[in-house]
Amino acid sequence: MSVDWSACADVPSFERVTPAVFREVIQPTQKPAVLRGLVADWPIVDAAKRSDDAVCDYVRGFANEAPANCFFAPPEVKGRYSYGPDLRQFNFDIRSATIETLLSILLRLKEVDDPPSMYAGALPFAHYFPDLVARCPMPLLPAESQVKISLWIGNQTRTAAHWDLPQNLAAVVAGRRRFTLFPIEQVKNLYIGPLDHTLAGQPISLVDFQNPDLVNFPRFQEAVKAAQVVELEPGDVLYLPSLWIHHVESLTPVGMLVNFWWRAGPEHLVTPSLTLQHALLTLRDLPPSEKQAWKTLFDHYIFQSAEDPMAHIPPEARGVFGQSTPEVRAQIKARLRQALDMD
Numbered sequence: 001m002s003v004d005w006s007a008c009a010d011v012p013s014f015e016r017v018t019p020a021v022f023r024e025v026i027q028p029t030q031k032p033a034v035l036r037g038l039v040a041d042w043p044i045v046d047a048a049k050r051s052d053d054a055v056c057d058y059v060r061g062f063a064n065e066a067p068a069n070c071f072f073a074p075p076e077v078k079g080r081y082s083y084g085p086d087l088r089q090f091n092f093d094i095r096s097a098t099i100e101t102l103l104s105i106l107l108r109l110k111e112v113d114d115p116p117s118m119y120a121g122a123l124p125f126a127h128y129f130p131d132l133v134a135r136c137p138m139p140l141l142p143a144e145s146q147v148k149i150s151l152w153i154g155n156q157t158r159t160a161a162h163w164d165l166p167q168n169l170a171a172v173v174a175g176r177r178r179f180t181l182f183p184i185e186q187v188k189n190l191y192i193g194p195l196d197h198t199l200a201g202q203p204i205s206l207v208d209f210q211n212p213d214l215v216n217f218p219r220f221q222e223a224v225k226a227a228q229v230v231e232l233e234p235g236d237v238l239y240l241p242s243l244w245i246h247h248v249e250s251l252t253p254v255g256m257l258v259n260f261w262w263r264a265g266p267e268h269l270v271t272p273s274l275t276l277q278h279a280l281l282t283l284r285d286l287p288p289s290e291k292q293a294w295k296t297l298f299d300h301y302i303f304q305s306a307e308d309p310m311a312h313i314p315p316e317a318r319g320v321f322g323q324s325t326p327e328v329r330a331q332i333k334a335r336l337r338q339a340l341d342m343d
Contacts, residue, residue, distance in 0.1 A: 002214075003212050003214070003220065003221060003224050004224070005224065005227075005229065007225070008180070008224065008227045008228060008229045009227070009228045009229075010228065010229070010230065011032050011033065011034050011179070011181065011228045011229070011230040011238070012031070012032075012033050012034065013033070013034040013036055013230075014026065014033055014034065014035055014036065015035075015036045015037060016037075017035045017038055017140065019139060019140050022035075022140040022239075023140075026239060027239075027241075030241045030242075031241065031244075032179075032181050032228060032230075032238060032239060032240055032241065032244055033238075033239045034230055034232065034236060034237070034238055034239075035140075035169075035236065035237040035238075035239060036235075036236050037235045037236065038139075038140075038171070038235070038236070038237040039136070039138075039171045039173070039235055039237055039258075040234075040235030041235075042135065042136055042171075042173065042235070043058065043135055044058055044059065044132075044135070044136065044173045044174070044256070044258075045173050045174075045234045045235045048173055048174035048175070048234045048256070049234060052107065052110065052174070052253070052254040053107065055173070055174045055254070055256065056103040056104075056106065056107055056254070059099065059103060059129070059132075059151070059153075059256070060099065060100050060103055062129045062131050062132040062135075063098070063099035063100060063103075063128055063129055064099075064128060064129075064130075065098050065100075066098070066099075066127060066128055067096045067097060067098060068096065068097065068098070068099055068102065068120050068123055068128060069094050069095070069096050069120065070094070070095055070096070070097060070102050070118055070119065070120040071092045071093075071094060071117075071118065071119050071120070071121070072092060072093050072094075072095055072116055072117070072118050073091055073092035073093075073116060073117045073118075073157075074091075074116055075114045075115060075116055075117075077091050077092070077117065078117075078158075078210070079117040079155075079156050079157040079158045079249075079250075080157075080158040080160070080208060080210070081117075081119075081157065081158065081159065081160065081199060082160055082199070082204070082206070082208075083193060083199075083206070087193060087194060087197075087206075088197070090199060099120075099123070099128055099129075099153075102118075102120055102153060103153070105118065106118065106153065106154070106155060106253075106254060107254070109155055109253065110155075110253045110254065115155065115253075117154070117155055117156060117157045118154055118155055118157070119152065119153065119154025119155070119157045119159075119250070120152070120153045120154065121150075121152050121154075121159075121200060122150040122152065122200075122259075123150055123151045123152070123153070124148065124149070124150055125149040125150065125151065126149070128151070129151065132151075133149060136149070136171075136173075136258055138169060138171075138260050140169065141169070141260060141262065145262055146262060146263075146267065147260050147261065147262045148166070148260070148261040148262070149258065149259070149260055149261075150258070150259050150261070151256065151257070151258055152255075152256065152257040152258075152259070153255075153256050154250055154255055155250065155252075155253050155254065155255065156249075156250055156251065156252065156253060156255075157249070157250045157255075158209070158210070158247070158248070158249050158250075159247065159248040159249075160199070160204035160205050160206075160247065161180070161182065161190055161204060161205035161207070161209070161245050161246065161247035162202040162203060162204045162205070162245065162246070163184060163187075163202065163203075163243045163244065163245045163246075164202060164240070164242070164243070164261070165242060165243070165263065165271055165272075165273075166242060166261035166262055166263050167239075167240065167241055167242050167261070167262055167263065167264065168238075168239070168240040168259050168260065168261055169237055169238070169239055169240075169259065169260040170237065170238045170240060170257055170258075170259045170260075171235075171236075171237045171257065171258045171259065171260075172232040172233065172234055172235070172236050172237075172238075172255075172256075172257050173234055173235075173256045173257065173258055174234055174252075174254055174255055174256035175234070175250060175251065175252035175253075175254055175255030175256065176231055176232065176233055176234075176250075176251040176252050176255070177231065177232050177248060177249065177250055177251065177255065177257060178229065178230070178231045178232075178248070178249040178251060179229070179230050179231075179232070179238055179246055179247070179248055179249075180209065180227055180228070180229050180246070180247040180248075180249075181227065181228045181229070181230075181240070181244055181245065181246050181247075182223055182226055182227055182228075182244070182245040182246075183226060183244065183245070184243045184244065184245060185226075186222075186223045186226050186227075186245060187245065188219070189219040189220060189222045189223035190205040190207060190220065190223050190245060191205055191206045191207055191217045191219075191220065192204065192205055192206070193205070193206045195273075195276075196277075205245075205247070207220050209247055231251070242263070242264070266324070268324065268326075268329060278336075301321065309321075310322065320332050320335075
């Protein structure tokens, strides 16, 4: 039995996107969108269109001497970075080198018939390429927004399906990339691996998308029915809202991507994954009836699907469920620290 990818939906595509269109039309849907040619005028894209050597020379000219970690995997894994059979080891090695060295290795691997795969991911511009920031402007985001800009470098690789907390504008600047996207509701059909033992920080799907094992992962076929697939060329940008699951394939011997990560909401928010882990101590092993009751309380007080649960209480009497101030947040943290230290 095989998976039929032919019925996957396309990702909506837009051209000549302005900040107003992005802010008022695309973002409110909280669904992925392709912004064709949005950064086609970047010098790095122009260099990539000339040749692989040209784009590597361009990036090399901005890189400093700081060492960067790079994943290397043998040819037999066919570019798929994942776990070993016991889910405790990985199928790749991590080595450290300067950007200049990594780019030289990347170009040399082009000449190998069955090369190992390599990628250096999420390289912060601020740390490795500080002077390149001004030459990769993102016109859709306000200049004052808190954005993390990173560069990804590698050959023909496959990044397993995973989700990210921030919103993302992913700009392909060299080579071609295929994205396969799923709404977070498909998490139950994607067979996610360990949440606290990950390849690079985010939990990943254990399914090999090129050769899915439908005996061990039968519900993957349901995920495929909800998938969206798109291929991007240099200059194209993919908008990924927070928590959209994405599988990424780099399709060419030299590939580069620049992404812009940012979070919505107030700056004081920390990752909700901490809440998920805390719930292991407080909720997961409760009797079903109690868990259902707590679902009701979370829906009422946290997700607030109806009205403001504190509307009937004067503001000065709402305690930690009132306005979030530095003092209130400090009080919550102190209370949690005390409770966790009591064990």
